[in-house]
Amino acid sequence: MKKPILVTGGAGFIGSHLVDLFDKDNVDYLVLDNLSAGSVKNIPIAVAQNRFVNSDVKNYQLIQELINSASCVVHLACNVGVRNVIAYPLETIETNINSLKQIAYYCSLNNIPLVFFSTSLVYSPDKERKAQFAESDQTHTLGFHPVSMYVYSKKMGELICEYFHRTMNLSYIIIRPFNMIGIRQRSDSGMVVPSFIRSAILEGEIHIFGDGKQTRTFSDVKTAVKLLWQIIQNERSYGQIFNLATTEKVTSIFELAKSITGLIDKPIKIKTKPINEVYGNNYIDIQYRSPSLKKLRNYVREWKERDISEILVEIIEYEGSHLSKID
Numbered sequence: 482m483k484k485p486i487l488v489t490g491g492a493g494f495i496g497s498h499l500v501d502l503f504d505k506d507n508v509d510y511l512v513l514d515n516l517s518a519g520s521v522k523n524i525p526i527a528v529a530q531n532r533f534v535n536s537d538v539k540n541y542q543l544i545q546e547l548i549n550s551a552s553c554v555v556h557l558a559c560n561v562g563v564r565n566v567i568a569y570p571l572e573t574i575e576t577n578i579n580s581l582k583q584i585a586y587y588c589s590l591n592n593i594p595l596v597f598f599s600t601s602l603v604y605s606p607d608k609e610r611k612a613q614f615a616e617s618d619q620t621h622t623l624g625f626h627p628v629s630m631y632v633y634s635k636k637m638g639e640l641i642c643e644y645f646h647r648t649m650n651l652s653y654i655i656i657r658p659f660n661m662i663g664i665r666q667r668s669d670s671g672m673v674v675p676s677f678i679r680s681a682i683l684e685g686e687i688h689i690f691g692d693g694k695q696t697r698t699f700s701d702v703k704t705a706v707k708l709l710w711q712i713i714q715n716e717r718s719y720g721q722i723f724n725l726a727t728t729e730k731v732t733s734i735f736e737l738a739k740s741i742t743g744l745i746d747k748p749i750k751i752k753t754k755p756i757n758e759v760y761g762n763n764y765i766d767i768q769y770r771s772p773s774l775k776k777l778r779n780y781v782r783e784w785k786e787r788d789i790s791e792i793l794v795e796i797i798e799y800e801g802s803h804l805s806k807i808d
């Protein structure tokens with residue numbers, strides 16, 4: 482019998498959509514999640530079929546046992562979200578770096594492929610050459626700020642994969658996702674789309690941090706996990722890095738807010754606040770972020786891009802029904 486795919490962080494946002502796809506395609510899997518940000522409500526079938534283990538990736542003995550009996554590890558578990566990373570900086574090191582080091586080691590020992598979720602934040606937007614470096618220059622775009630710890634932990638994670646490949650022949654794929662959106666994403670860790678939608682529904686206001694001119698690409702998570710699964714199944718993908726996004730189209734944060742106001746049937750005010758009032762003096766928001774999907778397109782079948790407002794309507798309906806249940 483083929484061994485299950487171990488999905489760490491599978492009760493979270495992206496993980497639960499991957500689990501949905503696995504259920505639909507009859508792929509054998511096992512979810513490990515400590516539910517710090519995820520929920521069993523996201524993966525009811527996994528729970529009903531005993532495919533869910535409520536534990537932590539820092540439980541190394543258990544992790545080793547689970548990896549020994551897996552065919553592949555998709556490692557999503559991580560301390561993520563601006564607010565979480567600011568609140569628990571050392572947890573970021575423990576979970577994002579130390580646990581990954583152990584997972585990569587056990588995968589190497591057992592010859593199990595590892596799919597590691599990094600982030601698009603590892604890219605530096607500063608492409609200009611500077612002749613001299615001053616101490617006041619930012620060594621990373623997010624500045625001398627706790628959030629940089631998240632970015633560095635992910636960069637370190639990529640280097641850990643590369644290290645174990647070099648020394649123990651680890652078979653890995655590194656995924657760099659660009660702003661995924663869809664249902665089940667939590668607003669409390671600071672994710673922009675659910676935060677905007679929740680405050681629009683509850684308070685009739687949307688709070689933009691910064692001037693709203695900063696741009697992002699917003700990708701449909703349901704499509705993205707299908708692309709991810711094709712990458713995982715493609716032998717040529719191993720030892721490689723992939724941007725994961727379903728569109729190259731950029732949207733400004735102000736445009737996003739405007740679209741949401743147009744989709745909710747009540748008056749909503751858009752307000753702006755200087756970003757440093759929210760995240761502190763040294764926080765630097767990235768102004769422009771967009772992926773090249775040229776490489777990804779060489780590894781997966783063509784896909785149909787979903788319109789952002791179609792995805793937003795789905796999230797608004799989901800948030801609306803969940804908020805009314807809480808009330």
Ligand SMILES: NC(=O)c1ccc[n+]([C@@H]2O[C@H](COP(=O)([O-])OP(=O)(O)OC[C@H]3O[C@@H](n4cnc5c(N)ncnc54)[C@H](O)[C@@H]3O)[C@@H](O)[C@H]2O)c1
Nearest residue numbers: 490492493494495515516517518519537538558559660661
């Ligand atoms: N969502 C995005 O747009 C995006 C962008 C870039 C990178 N990523 C990366 O993708 C991955 C998944 O992100 P997401 O948006 O689904 O986040 P998420 O917070 O919804 O999911 C992470 C899951 O990991 C679990 N978890 C956290 N710490 C754990 C621990 N110590 N042990 C076991 N489980 C633990 C949480 O409970 C949660 O269910 C993360 O590694 C993240 O850095 C996501």
